[in-house]
Amino acid sequence: MKVPASVQRNEWFTRLGAELQSEFIHRSVTRHYALGTLIYATGSAPNGYHIVLRGEVRLEHYAKSGKIAFYQSLRAGDGFGLLSELDKSPRFSDARSWGDTSVMQLPHEALQDLYRKNAQAREAFVALICANLHTTLGMLVESHSAPPKAQIASILVATFSRNADDPRGQPKLTHEAVAALAGVSRPTASKVLHELRDLGLIALQYGKVSVLDLAGLQKIGAS
Structure with missing residues (x-):
């Protein structure tokens, strides 16, 4: 077998x-x-x-x-x-x-x-x-205990960590998908994503999300 x-x-x-x-x-x-x-x-x-x-x-x-x-x-x-x-x-x-x-x-x-x-x-x-x-x-x-920023950071870590060394294998999440995963509104998800972008942890292109710094996201997710 x-x-x-x-x-x-x-x-x-x-x-x-x-x-x-x-x-x-x-x-x-x-x-x-x-x-x-x-x-x-x-x-x-x-x-x-x-x-x-x-x-x-x-x-x-x-x-x-x-x-x-x-x-x-x-x-x-x-x-x-x-x-x-x-x-x-x-x-x-x-x-x-x-x-x-x-x-x-x-x-x-x-x-x-x-x-x-x-x-x-x-x-x-x-x-x-x-x-x-x-x-x-x-x-x-x-989802009921962690603030949206920590929760979304943890979701991004869980989603992207498996293929961190191979950008071709990384999914490209939309703002709406992140909101659904986190159980928050789309405006809330977008606000958090822009904060994470401004920290240099992620990139946002055409409504899609890609991760730049997993370690940085892990720190926020654990906070």
């Missing part, structure tokens, strides 16, 4: 036993997406669990006003799409490729078969959902 290098970066997958890893890989398929391709849409039926192999996938949920209400950027090793598989609910967000992207997909039928028949797989899937819930609750606590 050969596990793709990107999948080895997924901590949940690496904790699976060798037998279950092999079963997962055997039942999965690799799919390639061009820039802007919709992997699944809000309200659609679940189509499996995915792990990003290369490129970037963005999860976006839009409020009735048309503004982004939820945003997440996923890169090599990140997984997505499990919640709807376990509770059989429609997809909560759009999942769209951002750039030339490859994804390993455990299809719906294969995942459901593993969940029903394999106790180890079932425990692993439930453990992953619980871990994601703890992460979400932690983010909610931080």
Whole structure:
């Protein structure tokens, strides 16, 4: 069994036993997406669990006003799409490729078969959902306790640190996406971003954000 290098970066997958890893890989398929391709849409039926192999996938949920209400950027090793598989609910967000992207997909039928028949797989899937819930609750606590400047600095560090040495791998966030991640208004996010720009920590071009000084942002995020 050969596990793709990107999948080895997924901590949940690496904790699976060798037998279950092999079963997962055997039942999965690799799919390639061009820039802007919709992997699944809000309200659609679940189509499996995915792990990003290369490129970037963005999860976006839009409020009735048309503004982004939820945003997440996923890169090599990140997984997505499990919640709807376990509770059989429609997809909560759009999942769209951002750039030339490859994804390993455990299809719906294969995942459901593993969940029903394999106790180890079932425990692993439930453990992953619980871990994601703890992460979400932690983010909610931080969003209610940290000031916007520290919160946005931490978000930028978390988003950009993985590809700090390779500018080509860095996502370019919009002001609206940063606001959605931080749970603040767009004017508030823009004000903070301009402050961080004036400190020489980030660059703003055509409404997009790129990081210049991760260490400086880390200090602000920890304050």
